[in-house]
Amino acid sequence: MINILRRPSLGPDAVLAALREHYGIEGTLSPLPGERDLNFLFTGTNGERRVAKVSTPDETDEILEIEADLMRHMARTTDGFTADVIPSADGDWVVKHTAEDGEVHRIRLVEYLEGGLFAEVRPRSLSLLYNLGSRIADLDSALGAYPDHPPARIDFEWALGRSGLVMERCLDLFQGEQLELIQAVHQDWLRREPDFLGLGSQVIHGDLNDYNVLVSHPGEGPRRISGIIDLGDAHSAPRVFDLGVAIAYAILDTDDPLMSIASIVRGFHDRTPLSEEEANVVFTLAKARLGASVSISAWRRHQAGETDEYALISERPAWAMIQTLDEVPVRLAEGIVREAAGLAASPRTPVLVDWLKKQAFSPVMEIPETEEKISVLDLSVSSPLLNGRDTEDTEDFTRRVFRHMEDRNVSLGIGRYLEPRTLYLEDIFKGRSGDPRESRTIHTGIDIFCQAGGEVYAPLAGRIRSVVNNAQNLDYGPTVILEHEGPAGAFWTLYGHLELSTVENLKTGNEVAAGELFARIGSAEENGGWPPHLHFQIITDLLDFEGQFPGVALPREETVWASFSPDPNLILQLPGQTTFIPPRDISKRRPELLGRNLSVAYDTPLHIVRGSGTYLIDVVGRSYLDCVNNVAHVGHERRSVVEAGQLQMSVLNTNTRYLHENVLHYGERLTELFPNPLSVCFFVNSGSEANDLALRMARAHTKGQGVVAIENGYHGHSQSLIDVSHYKHAGEGGDGAPSWVRIVPVPDDYRGLYGRDIADRAVRYAMHVGEAFGSLSSTGHEPAAFIAESILSCGGQIEPPAGYLEEAYRIARSRGAICIADEVQIGFGRVGSHMWGFQTGNVVPDIVTLGKPIGNGHPIGAVVTTPEVAESFANGMEFFSTFGGNPVSAAIGLAVLDIIERERLQEHAAVVGGTLKANLASLAMRHESVGDVRGRGLFLGIEFVEDRNTRTPSAQAARYIANRGAELGILLSTDGPDHNVIKIKPPMTFNQNDSERLVATLDKILSEDMARPRT
């Protein structure tokens, strides 16, 4: 029933003998995969590599000859993208070799193309898939130029055109769910089969499976398709069949197969436009290839009488994909392909839109007499009207919306079409998985907000298609869908969030006249938990939905859903800008406006417009788990912090030259957190200012000038701080340390001067501090300060060996210097075990500088010091910082301290950070590229290496992980002098779920090619 060609039997020795005899070459062989040919990798004594192919006895000479000719044509026209065939010593493309048993074998020698197998590439990124599409277009253009058509093979089961037959013949080998799935694929094939006739025909590759596609190696820049091999299945068929086959294999194991399909199709179409007829069949073809593949496997197992579970394993990805694709409405999937090919996703929409533009409609609701009574509301992600989790408290949300409308004296508020929103906080809005950043956030209807009970009229005549109460929280509540006659068949209008009692009596099939009152707006109690409003939407294809239809879409599918649901204002005809206008790409404006050296994170910059807890949210509503922002200490946009600032700002903000309670109260609360004698504080506006002031104080106190700082350290951006920041002055654009600064080796016992195997490493590192002060004194710079972070951040999250700080402080003080602890990064409980990093080193500094987290994003800096140092600083020169310690900053600082204390964030950091560190350490057991996991509390670092023995830093892995993390919705960043450390310092409210998500995502990324050691 299914014809499977025999493989030839010829041992490697015999093949080597044949190569010697016919090609005059000597070397070794290793087997290569091949379904019906016997393939070997030949490595010549001169190192040259070739592929030797012994053909199946079932293939005709004519086919082999034409295949060799085709290979020559393709090698000539594709410039090394496909392999050439190499002639024998006698100039033959195919040689006939008689084996010892007398059997005659046909052998060809073919060029070996460099590259990894597409089958083994992880991840199959959308850009690689796009590239695959465009290279298939190139391949098929070259194949299309080949004049001869290969003779048809008989019973060639792998030809995509035979998929229908293959599936049909194997149907009785399946049962249960598998049978249902194959039947569905088969039915879909039959539905589309008539369309294949109009697709034309040319020579196609015929088997673009993932073992026949080669990819450039990781580390050679972005991965690209580097070659295509095996023209052994070339036959005449529509060129789009190559696309269908390639898609079937390329989407396996991808995060979102539909987006993967779209990328491949877009790549193809951008290179060689696909016709509408071609685009329409792509999805069916890809599914059919999967169906035929599992059918042939089942047939083989059946023939061999196998019941072996193991044989099934290789088919699992194909089955899983058939299942995944089966769950997607066919016309949605086809719409996604159409859109990628530059067509309207919903074929009916363009005609309908043209028609709607020419019609007049009755108002859906009572429209106020003047346009001023209607106002477009901003419900987009960045709207100040919203708080980010509005729908968790409908009453408050409702109050805000209606107060806003009252303030503007409007009776109707409009919620825009295609507006990105973060209102959809329930699981029902998760949408298809694939991009963990996304849920359904793009609004595909128009909302009309008005008081509950507002009347709803049919804008045009129709028939009731459905009346359903979609009662889940944040769903549509009572929903009516009307069916209308359009120019190209039916279309529908949807009315959501209605009053139940007003629609209960509506009957499916009943006619509704244009202008007929048929429903009223529901209240929050019955409308799905929303402020009262009507959700109105046009639908051009119900897909497989009944009683409801998605009213919000995934950002990556926005244009597709906008095609199935065109602009509702075509019917509503409301005044104003009722469609959300997406923000322009602002990345280009920065360099000339803000300077070229203002960096931006990630290869693909993020346009973040809202913060919420441990998440940052971008302009289309994609959310990112923030694992790196230690500024948002108590969580992004914490209500009480925001309100404290807003309240004080509305009363008074001025400098500290007047008496004000806030700054004193704040100073008291802050200094309470420090050990004696640190009891005096000075307020400024940033970490840099704090450190700069600290240096001035140290000089005033010691009368010296010399400063010792640590290698790779960073303390701020002012000139004095660049001078003491080795990370800056020794880096690109830096002028080195000035004469009054000495830099001591970083106490890094992983890759520094003294490793973990040296027992007295802490003391040895500390001794450099003494040497440095000695060197300063000898050049006339008397000691002023030793400045250090107690756990080094820019240096790569380095925790000095136990005893280092004690010894370094002792030595510094013995030389007459005072000690400054820079707590800008690590302070306020982040290290978990203590409130301040210096406490982990068992020291009490003379000056502590604070910044970043202190104001949870509001710019505050502080210096906390001893009365003695403060006294020395009060040398007659006034201390004044215009904004430092102002009532607003102090109010905000107090609100932050309240939360730290109330929520016991220090203890929280110890618990969550402890588990996180342990879980990161267990990643190290599975992933070779992890060299070291270190840090404390919620201040952790992972160092990446090419090789654990040599500890060669892998900046490539760290960079890849940070960028890939962002794609997967996890924000991380790199650090350390070798840029090979991933730092983790999230908002302190980071919880166990966040931590688990981070570890799972890292685990996934670390399995990917670019994060693995290159060897």
Ligand SMILES: Cc1ncc(COP(=O)(O)O)c(C=O)c1O
């Ligand atoms: C350890 C350390 N000190 C000081 C600063 C300077 O703080 P700011 O940028 O607020 O001036 C930074 C900033 O990254 C820092 O990491």
